[in-house]
Amino acid sequence: MVTNASTTAGTRKITIEPVTRVEGHGKVTLHLDEKNNVSQARLHIVEFRGFERFIQGRPYWEVPVIVQRLCGICPVSHHLAAAKAMDRIVGGENLTPTAEKMRRLMHYGQMFQSHALHFFHLVSPDLLFGFDADPAVRNVIGVAAKFPDLAVQGVMMRKFGQEIIKATAGKKIHGTGAIPGGVNKNLSVQERDFFLKDMEQMLAWARSALSIAKDYTAEHLAELKDFGSFESNHLSLVRKDGAMDLYHGVLRAVDAKGERVLNDVDYQEYAKHIAEEVRDWSYMKFPFMKSVGPEKGWYRVGPLARLNTADFIDTPEAEAARKEFKAVTGGKPNNITMAYHWARMIECLHSAEKINDLLHDKDLQGTDLVTKGERREEAVGLIEAPRGTLFHHYRVNKQDQVTMANLIVSTTNNNEPMNRAVQKVAQDCISGKPEVTEGLLNRIEVAIRAYDPCLSCATHAMGRMPLDVEIHDCEGKVVDRRQRD
Amino acid sequence: MTAASATSAGLKPVLVIGFGNPGRQDDGIGPELARRLEGSAPEGVTVDSDYQLMIEDAADVAGHEVTVFIDASTSCPEPFLFREVHPREDASFSTHSVSPEAVVHLAAKCFGGRPRAFVLEIRGYDFDGFGEGLSARAEANLSAAAGFLAGLLRTKDFDAAAAAGTKAKASEGPEPQAGSVLQPDGSGPATGAVE
Numbered sequence: 236m237v238t239n240a241s242t243t244a245g246t247r248k249i250t251i252e253p254v255t256r257v258e259g260h261g262k263v264t265l266h267l268d269e270k271n272n273v274s275q276a277r278l279h280i281v282e283f284r285g286f287e288r289f290i291q292g293r294p295y296w297e298v299p300v301i302v303q304r305l306c307g308i309c310p311v312s313h314h315l316a317a318a319k320a321m322d323r324i325v326g327g328e329n330l331t332p333t334a335e336k337m338r339r340l341m342h343y344g345q346m347f348q349s350h351a352l353h354f355f356h357l358v359s360p361d362l363l364f365g366f367d368a369d370p371a372v373r374n375v376i377g378v379a380a381k382f383p384d385l386a387v388q389g390v391m392m393r394k395f396g397q398e399i400i401k402a403t404a405g406k407k408i409h410g411t412g413a414i415p416g417g418v419n420k421n422l423s424v425q426e427r428d429f430f431l432k433d434m435e436q437m438l439a440w441a442r443s444a445l446s447i448a449k450d451y452t453a454e455h456l457a458e459l460k461d462f463g464s465f466e467s468n469h470l471s472l473v474r475k476d477g478a479m480d481l482y483h484g485v486l487r488a489v490d491a492k493g494e495r496v497l498n499d500v501d502y503q504e505y506a507k508h509i510a511e512e513v514r515d516w517s518y519m520k521f522p523f524m525k526s527v528g529p530e531k532g533w534y535r536v537g538p539l540a541r542l543n544t545a546d547f548i549d550t551p552e553a554e555a556a557r558k559e560f561k562a563v564t565g566g567k568p569n570n571i572t573m574a575y576h577w578a579r580m581i582e583c584l585h586s587a588e589k590i591n592d593l594l595h596d597k598d599l600q601g602t603d604l605v606t607k608g609e610r611r612e613e614a615v616g617l618i619e620a621p622r623g624t625l626f627h628h629y630r631v632n633k634q635d636q637v638t639m640a641n642l643i644v645s646t647t648n649n650n651e652p653m654n655r656a657v658q659k660v661a662q663d664c665i666s667g668k669p670e671v672t673e674g675l676l677n678r679i680e681v682a683i684r685a686y687d688p689c690l691s692c693a694t695h696a697m698g699r700m701p702l703d704v705e706i707h708d709c710e711g712k713v714v715d716r717r718q719r720d
Numbered sequence: 721m722t723a724a725s726a727t728s729a730g731l732k733p734v735l736v737i738g739f740g741n742p743g744r745q746d747d748g749i750g751p752e753l754a755r756r757l758e759g760s761a762p763e764g765v766t767v768d769s770d771y772q773l774m775i776e777d778a779a780d781v782a783g784h785e786v787t788v789f790i791d792a793s794t795s796c797p798e799p800f801l802f803r804e805v806h807p808r809e810d811a812s813f814s815t816h817s818v819s820p821e822a823v824v825h826l827a828a829k830c831f832g833g834r835p836r837a838f839v840l841e842i843r844g845y846d847f848d849g850f851g852e853g854l855s856a857r858a859e860a861n862l863s864a865a866a867g868f869l870a871g872l873l874r875t876k877d878f879d880a881a882a883a884a885g886t887k888a889k890a891s892e893g894p895e896p897q898a899g900s901v902l903q904p905d906g907s908g909p910a911t912g913a914v915e
Binding site: 286289301303304305308310348352355356371375376379380383386387389390391393394397407408409 | 741742743744751768769770771774775776778779809822825826829830831850851
């Protein structure tokens with residue numbers, strides 16, 4: 236649907252809502268100046284804080300199960316982040332080897348399937364057909380028709396990861412695998428062997444997907460380098476020795492040049508370092524590092540950030556891929572938005588290598604599953620979810636009821652970067668005419684999808700989100716609008 | 721694991737998938753009916769549930785002769801509607817959710833064959849807030865649908881049931897009355913009340 240409003244003099248605003256193949260609800264408004272150049276882009280996401288209140292009053296041991304209902308997209312990440320916080324509530328943060336490895340297996344299964352889904356389902360249509368291909372073809376059904384082998388790989392990689400989640404969490408809905416202080420099951424030999432028989436195939440497909448992402452980026456580097464790109468800080472967990480660690484570690488942030496901004500701090504004290512800014516035009520907050528301030532302290536999270544913060548990766552094939560990735564920018568942080576896809580596929584291969592290592596570890600068949608210690612009343616759980624750093628912060632009273640919950644989800648952490656990416660793309664596409672063209676619509680979608688936003692999580696609301704763009708002038712009048720269902 | 725290995729072992733008879741978010745009130749109708757069916761399903765019926773359908777469900781659909789999706793609906797006739805799912809390119813589906821039509825389409829494209837699928841839509845009313853449990857009206861619709869599905873899984877006369885559902889919907893306009901789909905035992909098309 237396209238609606239054209241009358242053109243008026245002065246600054247204009249373009250709005251885009253909603254965005255296809257991104258979950259939740261959001262729209263984009265583009266503000267133009269008198270010369271029809273983009274002065275500001277705003278990605279509007281309706282964020283309700285209802286879920287934190289929903290949790291209040293519930294017993295703490297229910298929380299790792301309840302939080303999975305935030306949405307059905309990454310329930311495992313919420314399950315584990317909440318469980319990590321509740322570990323500390325019961326004084327059981329030093330997990331038994333079996334418990335920690337079962338959780339890691341669950342987490343790498345989630346990372347593997349989520350990254351595969353994003354790449355094959357969402358990104359590959361853009362790469363295989365081009366940004367300007369007909370959206371009716373530029374989707375996974377189009378991939379299945381023209382590249383059936385790739386579509387099958389995506390389906391089966393996703394299925395493999397989902398089966399790992401089911402084996403470690405107990406079931407797909409309301410998984411209960413992680414409990415405060417540990418886990419409630421180990422991995423049987425039968426379950427282990429079920430996964431091992433497909434492991435080599437999964438590794439091969441992960442290598443193949445990485446190759447597609449890397450080759451595409453390398454071949455199109457000249458055009459991708461500036462596409463939605465900008466310099467930024469990057470934040471993630473890293474292991475204490477600087478290795479990439481998707482499950483646990485300390486908080487590290489680097490600036491666009493690679494200088495440390497957060498130097499491996501304990502995430503229990505995240506509130507000393509991170510704050511959330513409220514802006515009058517958005518329901519979603521804008522996190523930033525206090526030491527730098529809201530203007531320049533915002534940061535990116537997710538695969539690109541993790542490749543930029545880690546000193547190395549502790550699995551051989553992913554480490555070799557990381558070195559190739561870093562070589563593109565001479566070892567400095569990579570600020571190319573479209574490099575998210577390459578980074579994501581390095582992590583996909585890393586996850587496959589980790590799954591393989593864990594399946595060969597006899598600790599998964601151990602029977603010492605739970606530990607406890609000194610009770611606490613406040614705790615933070617952090618995890619590197621597929622889309623980036625996920626914060627869960629709780630207070631629990633002496634009656635075991637949750638009295639406060641604060642969640643900062645990955646998409647919220649990437650709020651400012653997504654706005655920047657849209658603004659950069661719009662600035663490059665719009666010059667002189669206040670018009671939402673098909674090309675502009677496509678490029679805004681591609682730029683937002685690089686972050687793989689989970690907007691239904693950020694909004695704490697279910698629902699589909701098509702794409703809607705509006706241009707507003709300096710007086711706030713809509714001068715053009717285009718929507719894609 | 722390949723497409724061929726996923727299907728070469730022969731097709732299993734029936735897959736039932738209930739999907740929806742139990743933390744979103746009536747959106748949890750599908751998983752709740754799947755939960756009630758577990759343990760009592762006839763031999764040859766596999767029961768599964770999830771928050772939403774996703775591309776990997778295509779592999780499971782391709783591995784079964786018949787799939788029955790169970791979903792909450794905001795607009796279907798009360799108490800429920802049973803209809804056949806025809807493959808359709810669903811270009812508008814979003815990141816993390818796929819329609820039954822797109823799952824069936826993807827199953828055929830990726831794994832070959834002509835998978836048969838049906839959807840049991842159960843009318844719900846409360847979807848907007850966070851909360852567990854179904855509304856009283858949704859619970860009543862769920863009970864009616866559970867009886868219908870139990871009978872249908874015994875008779876396995878899916879075509880007749882779907883034809884009856886389609887006929888009832890067409891003949892009664894956009895707002896068919898309750899119980900216009902099938903007898904609760906699934907024995908055949910009927911227009912009597914579904915209790």
